[in-house]
Amino acid sequence: MHRLGISVYPQRSTPERDEQYMKLAASYGFTRIFTCLLSADTAALDTFGSFTLTAHELGFVVAVDTNETVFDRLGATPCDLSPFKRLGIDIIRLDAHFGDCGDIAITRNRERISIEFNGSAALALDNLIERGADPHAMRTCHNFYPEPYTGLSEEAFTRLSMRYRNMGLGTAAFISSRQPDTFGPWPVFAGLPTCEDDRHRPAELQARHLFATELADDVIFGNAFASEEELASVAAVDQCRSQLGLVLESGVSPVEREVIWGASHATRGDASAYMLRSSMPRLAFRDRSIAARPSGVQSFKRGDVLVVNDNMEHYRGELEIALREIPDDGTRNLVGAVPPEELFLLDYIAPEHLFGFKRC
Incomplete structure (x- = not known):
């Protein structure tokens, strides 16, 4: 299952507000915290242990963004991560690297701290593993992008994430709260997503996007503070299948509603270029009438959700989603449509994959 996370930046907040936010997120099942030590001053480091203690008491694992300067400030080396262990840190994300030998050594740390490499860069981590790096201690975590129009493209996110997925490494990625006056490690306020196209989407749609790609194990709010509504909506997303919004047509029958909401949907392996087909409902509804209902259109368009009616009895009850224009021949009832802003999710529903x- 996916792990949900938040980001907290103690150097830009107060202990009281951070604790309140952590308690709220924990109540919705969030279990990971990301924070940044790159800009943390000595005072922030002196109180960091109490921050991680509170986080652990609430059930979080704590990941920190680091570089060589942070290591020097703490007196840590790739062969000695004990200063990070004393601060209660569970995951170290490397914003910079220590050369191949250092990067191999850091994955073999006695403190059992997980090491996250930059998932938004094309790193030769397979070469490190061949030369002795411990893949069980290795993960990747994408960047987030404060500046509008600089986030990863869909192609880059998929290519880079697949690169590390094929090495057997887990990946984390960021979504963004759309609340006003949110912040990250720096005074920027345009959101902190990994993928640029997610920047202006609602938080739960950003999460549904990352879950649908099947390339993000951890999904983390990059900016603070997300609202309770956003936390709740992301926590409510079905992580087990691609989840599409559906705007119902008027006049949809109770039987059709059963097909939509009551059946488990999976696409057929013998995929069509014209539609996604969920055929299993045919077994449950083959002996029940689904009266034909005029759609009022000559052709169905991409994203239209259809249920086969009595005019094609053998396939009655099959649920279909149009992928391209299909003439209305009277054998399918139009029961609803995927909203235009969510049509991109159809591209992620592969043959034999679950959806709802x-x-x-």
């Missing part, structure tokens, strides 16, 4: 709907 959420009410809009």
Whole structure:
């Protein structure tokens, strides 16, 4: 299952506000905290142990962004991570590297701290593993992007994430709160997503996007503070299948609603270029009438959700989602449509993959 996370930046907040936020996120099942030590001053480091203690008491693991300067400030080396262990840190994200020998050594640390490499860079981590790095201690974590129009493209996110997925490494990525006056490690306020196209989407749609790619194990709010509504909406996303919004047509029958909400949907392995087909409902509804209902259109368009009616009895009850224009021949009832802003999710529903709907 995926792990949900938040980001907390103690150097830009107060202990009281941070603790309140952590308690709220924990109540919705969030279990990971990301923070940044790159800009932390000595005072922030002196109180960091109490911050991680509170986080651990609430059930979080704590990941920190680091570089060589942070290591020097703490007196740590790739062969000695004990200063990080004393601070209660569970995951070290390397914003910079220590050369191949140092990067191999850091994965073999006695403190059993997980090491996250930059998932937004094309790193030869397979070469490190061949030369002795411990893959069990290795993960990747994408960057987040404060500046508008600089986040990863869909192609880059997929290519880089697949690179590390094929090495057997888990990956974390960031979504962004859309609340006003949010912040990160620096005074920037345009959100902190990994993927640029996610920057202006609602938080739960950003999460559904990353879950649908099947390339992000951990999904983390990059900026603070997300609202309770955003935390709740992301926590409510079905992590087991691609989840599409659905705007129902008027006049949808109770039987059709059963097909939509009551059946488990999976696409067929013999995929069509014209539609996604969920055929299993045919077994449950083959002996039940689904009266034909005029759609009022000549052709169905991409994203239209259809249920086969009595005019094609053998396939009655099959649920379909149009991928391209299909003429309405009277054998399918139009029961709803995927909202335009969510049509991109259809590209992620591969043959034999599970999918479902959420009410809009």
